[in-house]
């Protein structure tokens with residue numbers, strides 16, 4: 001187990017800034033997930049921690065030891081690559097034993113450790129096979145096994161599940177999480193899939209264009225995204241954004257108003273939003289914070305016109321139009337909603353998100 | 365079905381057949397000439413494509429009245445030493461240029477490529493000076509050392525392409541496991557590049573086997589000639605061509621190359637098409 005600390009880490013490839021001013025402390029035994037769209041610098045950050053990429057600026061510490069100039073082999077780190085990177089000319093056993101042999105671990109201990117790890121991952125039957133004789137999921141396990149068997153201080157995962165089919169991905173997600181609970185080694189996991197990030201991470205780092213946007217526990221980020229990018233990236237289906245919403249003060253109360261919508265601002269957000277009175281902001285509403293209601297006078301209720309109805313089983317996704325804008329609502333499967341009709345919806349007011357129209361930072 | 369078969373015949377087998385005839389005819393000619401007697405060879409009334417009476421006289425001439433076996437040995441020696449030298453150098457060069465991205469590695473790659481473009485007819489004069497100063501004149505080692513000048517650029521470029529098809533992550537993973545560069549080179553890169561190495565080796569071997577100009581320039585004594593030079597210098601006397609033994613020599617001189625190709629043809633194809641197929 002180890003603590004990994006990044007201080008103002010930056011990486012440039014020529015003129016391209018891949019990672020900019022990245023600071024983060026990853027605690028002992030934590031499962032940290034880096035998430036962000038493709039090209040945002042996740043892999044580069046991981047490779048800098050591994051020592052596979054030079055650091056342009058800043059410092060990286062593993063267990064209080066500065067590792068900026070420590071070669072990969074002396075960092076006691078194992079990495080699982082997206083394409084598995086199994087040695088094609090070696091058997092599964094040889095692949096897994098590779099690192100131990102290099103460390104001059106005695107033969108019988110290698111056998112024991114490879115055996116135990118293989119049993120844990122359910123690949124005991126394949127030890128003699130070559131990687132090309134395995135399925136994608138099995139190869140993935142071998143790649144994991146090769147990392148686990150070395151018992152390093154830190155595991156690095158670079159999108160290890162992205163080459164698997166959807167069903168297997170969900171299964172491996174769970175297994176990885178269980179493995180981590182069992183082994184407890186500090187892990188850094190890179191993915192572009194926000195669901196993977198939400199379900200697996202103890203904490204999540206959301207990245208964009210080489211910069212950290214927000215660090216926090218999954219639900220904290222979901223509930224309190226710091227800006228419009230994070231709000232839109234985390235959560236599925238995606239949050240609805242309504243631009244050009246006016247903030248108006250009526251006595252003690254604040255309202256956000258746009259064509260077809262007039263929503264009172266919840267008490268806890270009032271203070272932060274008050275300076276915006278008379279100005280325009282961007283309103284964010286998650287589809288799951290919209291529900292069907294019978295009471296037109298309830299606070300947060302509004303009428304919308306149903307365009308498309310998509311039942312997904314546990315929910316119904318409804319595309320509606322309000323005042324010339326499209327919104328998505330995720331409502332109860334019991335609803336009798338029909339297309340080309342009006343529906344009475346209600347927004348959960350305490351979960352509304354407000355963003356500054358210029359900076360896109362969250363308000364409140 | 366017959367329609368389809370006919371189409372396949374005209375579009376595939378027939379052209380293939382004509383192509384084969386065209387390519388194999390010189391070999392047949394060599395074969396036929398080898399086993400004819402001189403009398404038959406110069407008799408214009410006989411069908412030249414057939415052997416009417418078999419004769420071993422040409423073989424006897426080749427093997428007992430010239431130093432053909434010695435030339436064969438010389439050629440083997442030169443081809444194998446220069447191939448080994450070139451492969452060892454090219455493996456290291458290609459790996460270095462492709463994977464250890466040192467300053468100027470690209471330039472180095474291009475530089476090596478340019479070496480390949482300089483024609484031997486220009487190079488052999490300066491090379492002759494060097495060989496002379498090294499006291500290697502009229503020695504087989506002269507050829508073993510000179511052939512790499514065109515073999516190394518060729519092999520390096522072929523191997524660079526091959527190394528490029530091996531995922532970088534394999535090496536990075538090994539590096540994190542604690543392997544050194546040389547260890548990775550021997551245990552990961554070399555085993556994975558075998559097809560590429562073999563095809564580079566076959567190429568190098570055939571190029572040195574067939575080389576003519578340098579062998580003609582740097583070797584003078586009959587005992588040290590290679591097959592290609594020996595045949596032409598000793599079986600063509602002025603304007604007299606000893607066609608029979610000449611063709612016999614050509615036939616037996618091309619057998620080793622044919623054998624090498626037929627043994628490694630699979631690797632060879634895999635090496636040329638590159639890519640690590642998982």
Ligand SMILES: Nc1ncnc2c1ncn2[C@@H]1O[C@H](COP(=O)(O)OP(=O)(O)O)[C@@H](O)[C@H]1O
Nearest residue numbers: 013016017018037038039040041042043044045
């Ligand atoms: N070796 C490299 N040379 C030049 N640019 C690179 C290199 N590796 C990554 N980049 C650039 O750095 C940025 C971040 O890349 P990467 O870390 O791979 O993103 P991610 O893993 O989040 O998709 C991208 O703009 C990418 O083009």
Ligand SMILES: [Mg+2]
Nearest residue numbers: 039042043044
């Ligand atoms: Mg990546």
